[in-house]
Amino acid sequence: MDFSLTPEQIQLRDTVREFAAREVAPHIQEWDAKGEFHPEVLHKMGELGLLGLPIPEAYGGSGFDYVALALACDELEYVDTFLRVVMSVHVGLNSLALLQWGDEEQKQRFLAPQARGEKFGTFALTEPNAGSDAGSIESTYVRDGDAYVLNGAKMWISLAAMADHFLVFASFDRSKKHNGLTAFMLERDMPGLTTGTIKGKLGVRAGNTGELAFNNVRIPLANRIGEEGEGFKIAMSCIDQGRFTVGAGAVGLIRACLDASVKYANERYAFGQEIGRFELVKQMIAKMAANHDASRLLTMQAAELKNRGIRNTRETSLMKWFGCDAALEAANDAIQVHGSYGYSNEYPVERFWRNSRGAVIYEGTREIHTILQADYALGYRQDKPLRCPQPPAEGFEREVDRVPALAL
Ligand SMILES: Cc1cc2nc3c(=O)[nH]c(=O)nc-3n(C[C@H](O)[C@H](O)[C@H](O)COP(=O)(O)OP(=O)(O)OC[C@H]3O[C@@H](n4cnc5c(N)ncnc54)[C@H](O)[C@@H]3O)c2cc1C
Structure with a gap:
């Protein structure tokens, strides 16, 4: 498996990073504290092509693959979860479902304006x-x-x-x-x-x-x-796509916790040294770094399968479950690294904790994913072929016969 990014993926990642840093990061503590929703941000995401990121150009989208979608979710959730939620519901749960299950007329009528950012789903x-x-x-x-x-x-x-x-x-x-x-x-x-x-x-x-x-x-x-x-099958395949964006966003949230904790651990002194020198603080930082990479690798595994149109319900559940639990743990530890300051909205880590809490509930609770993973491992669950399987990403061939690298 090749983990290197293409020049287009790097450019997209940097564009999304700059957008979120410029348009949202300076305001997010205030918006969050006041509970303010700013729809103009969504219109700007549309102008950047983010709202049709993995949708083929024929339906008004940008034609990027699932690795690119994961990178965008990661960068958006690094700044705030509400940005990634837009990708989850508009792109993952709605637009990708239309691409998979909609007829041609529905794709032109609903999907294309959504992909262009003219309508929201x-x-x-x-x-x-x-x-x-x-x-x-x-x-x-x-x-x-x-x-x-x-x-x-x-x-x-x-x-x-x-x-x-x-x-x-x-x-x-x-x-x-x-x-x-x-x-x-x-x-x-x-x-x-x-x-x-x-x-x-x-x-x-x-x-x-x-x-x-x-x-x-x-x-x-x-x-x-x-x-x-056919509604239940459609709902579950929507959730296969939505979960992917949630798990990919969790990688960005862990990175945000890690960056904030590393900065604070290098600046805060106790007992005559930076707190980062204490073994127990190192333990929290090390766990964040390990969980960041593990979540990212699970995300890339699911992205690879999605790109090639291979059924990925198990792998997507796994990356969502692992990543969201890891993000919650990272946010909890980030508050601990910050001591009492972490308990105040002067620093972002209490927001990271509150935001990470929801993802352990939506798109399959922690308990539902635990049961799913156990059922796959025990052989109680096998996925059946769908009438409309997930289409491969634009530019990829379907590879139904390929066995996932870590198949049970
Ligand atoms: C911020 C946010 C945004 C959301 N956005 C959307 C959205 O856009 N669209 C949408 O449709 N929904 C959305 N949801 C809803 C979310 O998907 C549901 O809350 C979630 O599916 C859980 O359902 P529930 O809250 O009814 O909990 P319940 O299903 O009632 O579960 C309650 C508890 O019982 C446990 N439980 C339930 N069944 C089992 C079982 N078989 N075995 C073991 N434990 C079990 C659960 O794990 C949980 O701990 C959102 C939720 C939040 C918090």
Whole structure:
């Protein structure tokens, strides 16, 4: 496996780094403290081509591969998690799902304006009474002539206040559980669709998270994504892509914790020497460095499989689970390295801890990933081929016969 970056990937990484350092880093402590969401930042991400990064040029995207997507998420989350969340929901959970499951008309109508940054997309699976247990969602729809009629509610939906397109999952028969789900693309101006913002979040305070309510929303047949009853498979393949962006972002968050801790450990003196000279402080720094590289390598493994269109559910779950746990540990230790100053928003590490906490819950809780990994190892779980497999990245050939390097 070749870990070197291409000149284009390096240029992209540097562009994203400069953008986040210039547009967001100087303001983020204030935005986070005030809980302010700044949509203009998303428009600037669109102008840079980030919102269509891995989408083929034919659909308005930039045509980069998954290594590039990982680098962008890493650089964005280095500055703040809310930036990476935009990539997770708009690119990972929505646009890449359209690329995989949408028909040509849907790709032109929804995907292309999203990739160009003209429209914003999000993903709505979670409900007040159903999160991990997606087969139990309570939103339901019925067919009525030339449309479907949807009722229900969604909760914890990123970009709810701003999105134009909502990838929503609902059931036509709740007794069928997972097999009763269907995916729809809702549009903001559809009568009966309302959105609200959730206040009082622990982290990602500069981002927007909200609720959706559906009151007899009429959805044209042309807005159904995939077949009826295929919604659960679509949701899980969306999550395969979203998780990848979350795990890749965790690498940047660990790096942010490491950089802040190294700087502080070299500046702070106790007992006549820099605190970095103490063995127990070194232990925390060493763990951050090791977990950074391990998370990055797991990210590159998943990126390689995605580039070549090889099923990667196990490897993506692994990089997301490992990376997010490692980011939370790094942020916790970064506060410890900073002592009481780490407990104050004078330094960024308390924000890193609050932001890292959420990723151990969303896109599969720590417990769900633990079960998944154990089930793969024990042979209780095998992935079946999908009707629409993930397409390889632009410029790559599908290599279905290739065995992942670390296959169990
Ligand atoms: C900041 C943020 C942004 C989010 N953005 C989105 C979004 O854009 N779109 C969206 O659809 N959702 C979003 N979510 C929701 C998120 O995906 C869910 O919260 C998550 O799936 C967990 O569901 P839950 O909160 O209902 O917890 P539950 O599923 O109720 O779980 C509660 C606890 O029980 C454990 N548990 C559940 N089942 C099992 C089991 N089988 N074995 C062992 N333990 C189990 C869980 O691990 C957890 O510890 C977001 C959440 C947050 C915090």
